[in-house]
Amino acid sequence: MPQDAFTIKxxxxxxxxxxxxxxxxxxxxxSRDNLLFIIYTxxxxxxxxxxxxxxxxxxxxxxxxxxxxxxxxxxxxxLRKHLQNAEILNVNQIEGERIIYMDLKxxxxxxxxxxxxxxxxMGKYSNAVLTENGIICGALKTAxxxxxxxxxxxxxxxxxxxxxxxxxxxxDVCRLKELFSLPHGDTAKFIADNVQGIAYTxxxxxxxxxxxxxxxxxxxxxxxxGEYSPCIVFNDGEPEDxxxxxxxxxxxxxxSVLQAQSAFYAYVCRKRKFEEQRGKLSSIVxxxxxxxxxxxxxxxxxLLDCRGAEDIKLKGxxxxxxxxxxxxxxxxxxxxxxxxENGEKIRINLDKSLSPSENxxxxxxxxxxxxxxxxxxxxxxxxxxxxxxxxxxxxxxICAAETLLDLQDTETELxxxxxxxxxxxxxxxxxxxxxxxxxxxxGFKIICGRNNVQNDxxxxxxxxxxxxxxxxxxHSSHVAVITEGRDTPDGVIKIAAEICAxxxxxxxxxxxxxxxxxxxxxxxxxxxxxxxVIYTDYKTALADPSAHxxxxxx
Numbered sequence: 001m002p003q004d005a006f007t008i009k010x011x012x013x014x015x016x017x018x019x020x021x022x023x024x025x026x027x028x029x030x031s032r033d034n035l036l037f038i039i040y041t042x043x044x045x046x047x048x049x050x051x052x053x054x055x056x057x058x059x060x061x062x063x064x065x066x067x068x069x070x071x072x073x074x075x076x077x078x079l080r081k082h083l084q085n086a087e088i089l090n091v092n093q094i095e096g097e098r099i100i101y102m103d104l105k106x107x108x109x110x111x112x113x114x115x116x117x118x119x120x121x122m123g124k125y126s127n128a129v130l131t132e133n134g135i136i137c138g139a140l141k142t143a144x145x146x147x148x149x150x151x152x153x154x155x156x157x158x159x160x161x162x163x164x165x166x167x168x169x170x171x172d173v174c175r176l177k178e179l180f181s182l183p184h185g186d187t188a189k190f191i192a193d194n195v196q197g198i199a200y201t202x203x204x205x206x207x208x209x210x211x212x213x214x215x216x217x218x219x220x221x222x223x224x225x226g227e228y229s230p231c232i233v234f235n236d237g238e239p240e241d242x243x244x245x246x247x248x249x250x251x252x253x254x255x256s257v258l259q260a261q262s263a264f265y266a267y268v269c270r271k272r273k274f275e276e277q278r279g280k281l282s283s284i285v286x287x288x289x290x291x292x293x294x295x296x297x298x299x300x301x302x303l304l305d306c307r308g309a310e311d312i313k314l315k316g317x318x319x320x321x322x323x324x325x326x327x328x329x330x331x332x333x334x335x336x337x338x339x340x341e342n343g344e345k346i347r348i349n350l351d352k353s354l355s356p357s358e359n360x361x362x363x364x365x366x367x368x369x370x371x372x373x374x375x376x377x378x379x380x381x382x383x384x385x386x387x388x389x390x391x392x393x394x395x396x397x398i399c400a401a402e403t404l405l406d407l408q409d410t411e412t413e414l415x416x417x418x419x420x421x422x423x424x425x426x427x428x429x430x431x432x433x434x435x436x437x438x439x440x441x442x443g444f445k446i447i448c449g450r451n452n453v454q455n456d457x458x459x460x461x462x463x464x465x466x467x468x469x470x471x472x473x474x475h476s477s478h479v480a481v482i483t484e485g486r487d488t489p490d491g492v493i494k495i496a497a498e499i500c501a502x503x504x505x506x507x508x509x510x511x512x513x514x515x516x517x518x519x520x521x522x523x524x525x526x527x528x529x530x531x532x533v534i535y536t537d538y539k540t541a542l543a544d545p546s547a548h549x550x551x552x553x554x
Contacts, residue, residue, distance in 0.1 A: 003057055003121040005096050005197025006223055007244055010230075010257040011059065012093035012100045018061070018258070019048065019088045024104075027083055028068035029076035035128060035140070036066055039088070052140060054124035056269075059100055060262045064269070075128075078138040082106065082115060082130060089114075094161065096169055096196040098122050118159070131159045167196040170223035176216035187214050195219060201241070208247045229253065230260040239267045274404050281410055284419050285395045292388045299381045302373060309370035314339065315348045316363030319356060326356035390452075390529040396475035396505045397451040408434050409453035413530060433457070437477075437503075438554040441495045445482040446551075448499055452531030456524070459533065464520035467493065469500045470533075472513040472540060476504030478531070480519070495551070497543035507545045514543050 022041035029035055033053040039046045049062045072080070086106040093100055102117045115137070118129045128140040139153040151160060168175045176195070184190035191203035191214070198206075210218040228244045231251040242264035244257055254260035318335040319326060326333055329352045334345045350359050394410060401407050414420045436458055437448040449455035455478040462468065467481035467488050479500040481488050493516060501512035517538035524533050 003098055003123075004199035004202055005093070005098055006199075006202050007257065008098055008100060008121060009093055009197075010228060010244055011261065012091055014256050014258040015048075015059070015100070016091040018043070018046070019102075020090055022046070022088045024083050024086050024088070027076060027079045028066070029073050029079075030066045030068055032073075033126075033140075034066075035076075035079070036062075036068070037083075050119050050128060051265075052119070052121075052126040052128055054126065056265065056272075057121045057123060057126040058261060058265060059119050059121060060265060061258060062262060062266065064266060075138055075140050079130065082113075082132075082137060083117070086115070097161065098197075099161070120162075122162070125162075127153065129153060129159060134158055165196065167194055169196045170198070170220050173216055173220050176219055180214075180216045191219060195223075198223065202244075205243065205246055209245075228257065230255070230257040232260055232264050239264055270404070274401075274407070277404060277407050277411075278398055278401055281407060281414065282395065282398050284414060285391055285398065288417075288419055289388065289391050289395065292384055292391065296381065296384050296388065299377050299384060302377045303381065306370045306374040306377070309367055309374060312363055312370060313367040315346070316360045316367060318346065318348060319350075319360040319363065323356045323360070326350070326359070328352070328355050386529070390532070393452060393475040393529075393531055397477065399505070400477065400503045400507065401450070405434050406450040408450075410451045413451065413453050435554050437499075437552065439495070439499060439548055439551040440553060441492050441548075441551050442489060444486075444488065444492045446479065446492070446496050446499060447482065448479045448503055449477045449531075451477075452529070455531040459519070459522065459524065462519040464518065466519045467496070467516055468519050468522050468535070469493075469496050469514055469516040470535075471500055471504040471506060472515050474505040474512070476500055476506075478533075479503075493541060494543065495546075495548060497541045498546040499548055501543045502545035502547050504545070510544050511542045512545060514541050515539070516541060 022039040024037055025040050026038040035050040037048040047062050050059045086104040089103040091102050098121045100119045104115045106113050115132045120127045130137045136155055136157050136159050138155055143153045188203040188207050192200040206222045207214050231253045232239050232242050233248050234250045242260040322335050330350050331352050332349050334347050336343055337346045415422050439446040449458045458478050462480050466483050469479040479496050481496050497514040500514050506512040515538045517535050521537040522533050522535040
């Protein structure tokens with residue numbers, strides 16, 4: 001739902017009912033555009049979040065744990081100075097505007113001060129401004145007189161509302177009737193462009209509810225009627241938006257607009273954090289993979305250069321064998337290649353400044369150098385290919401990740417590889433381990449690792465007779481069926497194989513080969529990379545990838 005004046009009217013009303021009489025205990029500024037207030041109320045302690053970014057601007061209650069920076073920004077310090085222990089008298093909306101304000105009273109040892117705190121929920125112009133007696137004490141985003149702006153937002157200046165948009169208020173039915181007498185094409189756009197405080201999506205809801213003939217009375221009734229049915233609308237199973245009311249059938253109802261908004265943005269923020277984290281980790285792994293691929297290319301080129309080592313050795317031997325025929329000052333000579341059945345001749349270039357034996361030694365030394373290079377580079381190639389395979393397995397887990405939990409151990413894994421700088425933080429006494437993905441099928445528990453670190457932990461947690469699965473030709477999560485000594489039915493193995501195929505690089509294919517065997521036949525070699533194992537005595541099933549969300553418990 002756009003944060004238009006129509007929606008904000010309900011938000012302000014509900015915030016007023018919830019926060020009036022409450023006291024501001026703490027103020028934090030977790031990021032540049034976010035403010036967080038801890039408020040004591042008769043109903044308990046609440047967290048009020050004000051997000052003033054261009055894309056996610058809002059003011060809502062939240063249950064999320066939001067960490068504060070070690071050093072508070074200057075605006076946060078100003079708010080702490082003026083608002084610590086301040087009582088919230090009321091929360092209201094500037095009529096027809098996307099602005100919510102809180103009237104506050106603070107009693108100190110020396111004085112009683114009353115202030116007004118404005119939250120301007122206006123897209124890229126969103127802001128927070130603290131005033132006393134109409135004079136600005138401070139603003140989250142300041143704008144001075146010398147800057148190219150229509151409003152001055154600077155300490156010491158009188159606070160002024162944004163310029164009016166010269167639109168018609170929905171309460172004025174007479175003017176609305178005059179408006180609708182004018183010719184118009186897109187009705188929803190016509191309403192959004194001409195009626196105060198209504199965004200295009202709200203106008204679309206008016207049109208859907210009213211049918212083909214939208215009238216002035218219909219607009220007035222929708223905006224001023226007071227009817228509402230707060231909900232979140234879903235699209236393909238994903239929350240698409242929150243609404244004050246809607247004709248859509250694919251929705252989840254909430255007791256209040258505030259709760260619908262909070263639930264929707266909680267989902268949006270989790271999704272944004274997940275996408276940012278996945279993008280960050282994917283970028284780090286991608287850069288490391290490119291670096292290794294470049295190194296592997298250089299190694300392969302060196303190996304190509306070493307292919308002529310035996311020819312170099314042969315030339316040295318032929319010089320030695322024909323040393324009687326070679327004279328100092330010769331630039332080349334033709335010698336019979338005694339390794340060739342046909343006795344073909346081979347031309348050997350010489351350094352005319354060297355003696356015949358010195359020319360032979362030159363070839364021998366070059367051969368010895370190439371042999372040393374070949375031995376060294378071959379080891380480097382094997383190590384580089386192993387690292388590349390390991391990084392590709394990490395990347396496969398990142399691509400298969402669905403939640404922040406899936407990425408939690410992956411970040412630790414990359415820190416251990418030195419790809420992410422380690423930041424020293426106080427160690428927790430008891431570190432909680434991320435749970436495996438878990439499924440239940442026909443009385444059997446199926447568990448699935450989220451990343452390489454979890455794959456190792458999953459393997460250690462199994463009993464010898466538990467069933468273990470992994471895709472044959474792709475990097476994948478380790479999957480296990482907890483048998484508890486029972487025989488595993490084919491149907492359960494099929495489900496586990498489909499889950500394994502889904503959480504692999506082959507999830508977009510069909511008929512993925514999945515190997516399965518007992519845990520006792522799976523071994524992790526010493527000093528092997530996380531997630532790497534070898535196994536024997538296995539069978540193979542062909543499975544079509546499936547997430548089996550209906551069986552998932554964690």
